[in-house]
Each structure stands twice: as structure tokens, then as C-alpha cells.
């Protein structure tokens with residue numbers, strides 16, 4: 576198959592659909608890979624690296640769209656990209672169509688077959704192509720908290736790990752899933768005092784085993800959340816209820832019980848946020864203050880580390896992408912998890928949950 580990779584054009588998006596390492600795998604499977612010149616700039620992979628991996632460099636995105644039978648991207652296509660997609664093409668990328676009816680219409684009108692990373696499932700019911708970005712965001716959340724706690728950024732001036740004789744920072748992680756676990760790992764590694772709050776007792780049992788006594792765990796109740804956040808230097812919001820907006824676990828009134836210039840990092844902001852006072856921010860201007868509490872609510876945290884994120888994403892997408900390139904859309908018939916990724920086909924939304932939320 577002829578596989579195309581174009582340079583991402585969404586604002587501040589530096590990741591790339593295929594790394595040179597992934598291109599080499601596609602080439603080894605006998606596929607031809609077209610890469611737009613400069614597509615790998617954000618991950619320090621120049622055109623020569625792609626050529627060495629077996630790709631052909633083409634000068635414009637238009638040529639990639641015109642020639643490729645499958646397009647592999649990172650972010651959802653932008654309006655100038657929808658119009659270049661065709662019914663004999665497969666699009667493999669993050670789409671997040673549910674809150675984006677305009678894009679949904681654009682993709683349906685193009686006739687393209689679109690497979691969305693975020694709805695591909697594995698045999699345990701997990702989301703294998705979403706997990707790597709949650710790992711990145713979870714780990715980054717502690718760096719973000721550490722930065723926001725610095726006095727020159729308006730924070731309390733607490734060092735996460737403390738020093739001998741001075742207590743470390745207290746970090747509360749709301750939601751002990753993928754984001755929460757990776758946040759806790761980083762926080763524990765830096766020597767902070769960590770509490771994970773989750774509504775699932777089996778999950779808390781697993782975390783208790785995993786961290787061998789290095790974190791405290793608590794069941795998510797109003798009382799537990801109120802108490803924990805009142806003592807926290809930083810709170811990481813990492814809850815998810817699949818298919819729904821994030822629950823508002825911390826209300827504005829609760830901010831009054833928090834330490835002044837403590838930090839809230841709302842990783843769940845892409846699902847609407849789990850703090851009542853959250854609104855999405857960007858890497859260019861990541862924080863703001865409400866009632867003396869610093870809020871960090873960047874909606875695309877992994878975009879800050881495109882090199883790590885692109886490799887993590889490619890590690891996860893590669894087997895699925897290769898299956899699509901090898902067999903075409905028929906690959907979905909062999910793998911129900913990949914089939915769950917099918918969002919648009921034949922001018923219709925074919926994923927039931929996505930169709931439902933667009934109705």
C-alpha cells in the first residue's frame with residue numbers, strides 16, 4: 576500500500592504520525608511510504624533520516640494526500656485537510672469526533688474510511704492507543720506541578736522532595752488510572768508524599784501492591800476529597816468516566832479550604848475538567864489563579880514533549896497501522912479491537928457511541 580505522512584498543521588502540534596523507525600517497518604512489509612518534507616522536524620528527524628528508513632520525500636502535503644492510499648497522522652484533520660481526503664483512502668489518527676460535528680460532516684462528505692486511535696480497544700477493554708499519551712501526561716503533570724509551585728511562578732515555594740529536616744510536598748492524585756499511576760510514580764520518585772484517591776477499591780488494592788507502601792490510598796468520597804485537598808500542596812486531576820464528561824470533584828467552595836498558592840493540575844481538562852474552576856489553557860500560557868489557587872489546565876500536555884510522545888504513540892499504533900496497510904479495511908474483520916476504531920465509513924458514522932453523542 577502507499578502510505579502517506581504529512582506535517583501536522585494544528586497549532587503548536589509538533590508530533591508526527593510515523594517516526595523513521597516506524598517507516599522502516601512499513602517498508603519492510605513492502606509498503607511505499609511518502610513523507611512530506613519537514614514532517615519530522617518537531618522530533619529532530621530530518622528528511623535524510625526518513626529516506627534512510629525507506630521513505631520518499633515529497634514537497635507538499637497536497638502531494639501526500641493526492642498519492643497516498645492511507646494517511647497516518649496524529650491530530651484530527653483540519654478543514655483544509657478534510658477536503659483533500661477521498662473515498663478510496665484510509666485515515667488513521669486521533670479524531671475525537673464526538674464533540675466536533677463540523678469535522679464529522681467533513682469526513683463523511685469526503686467518503687474516507689477513518690479509524691480513530693482513541694476508540695481502538697484491546698482484549699481487556701482498555702484503550703491501547705490512548706494509554707501512551709496518558710502515560711506521558713501523567714508523568715508531565717508532576718513536572719507541571721513542580722514548576723507551578725515555584726515562587727517565581729506564583730506558587731507556594733515548596734520543593735516537591737523537601738530536604739533532610741524539611742517535609743516534602745504533599746501531592747494528592749484524584750483518579751488512579753493510567754494518568755494517576757504515572758503521576759504517582761514521578762511524585763514518589765522525587766520524594767513527595769503521595770495520596771491516590773479512586774472510587775474503585777479493586778484499583779486501590781492494585782495500587783497498594785504496586786507502590787509497596789510508598790503511597791496512601793483513599794476511597795473517593797466528598798469527605799476524603801475535602802480533607803485531602805485541604806492539606807495538599809498540589810492536586811492532580813486524573814479521573815475518567817469513559818464516554819462522559821469528567822465529574823467535578825473539586826468545587827469552587829472547596830478552594831477556600833486549600834492552602835494559599837497551592838496548585839491544581841487538571842489533566843482531565845480534555846474531558847471538561849474535574850475541578851469546577853478549570854478552563855483549558857495552552858503551553859504558551861498554562862496557568863491562571865482562582866481564589867488564591869494556581870490552576871494548570873493544558874489540554875494537549877503530550878504536545879510539550881513531541882519526541883517522547885511520537886515514539887510512545889508509534890510504539891502503540893505500529894501493529895494496527897501495519898495490519899491496515901497489509902490488509903486494508905479488511906484488517907478490522909480480523910480484529911474486533913481495531914474494528915472499534917472505525918468511526919467513519921461510506922459517508923456514515925459507524926461507531927455507535929460516537930454516532931450517539933453526535934445525535
Ligand SMILES: NC(=O)c1ccc[n+]([C@@H]2O[C@H](COP(=O)([O-])OP(=O)(O)OC[C@H]3O[C@@H](n4cnc5c(N)ncnc54)[C@H](O)[C@@H]3O)[C@@H](O)[C@H]2O)c1
Nearest residue numbers: 709712750751752753754773774795814815843874875876
Ligand atoms: N490533558 C492532556 O493532555 C491529557 C492527556 C492524556 C489523558 N488525558 C485525560 O486524563 C484523564 C484520565 O485518563 P486515564 O487514561 O488515566 O483514564 P483511566 O480510565 O485509566 O483512569 C481514570 C480513573 O479515574 C477513576 N475515577 C472515576 N471517577 C472517579 C471519582 N469520582 N473519584 C475518583 N476516581 C474516579 C477510575 O476509577 C479510574 O481509575 C482522561 O480524561 C484523559 O482524557 C488528558
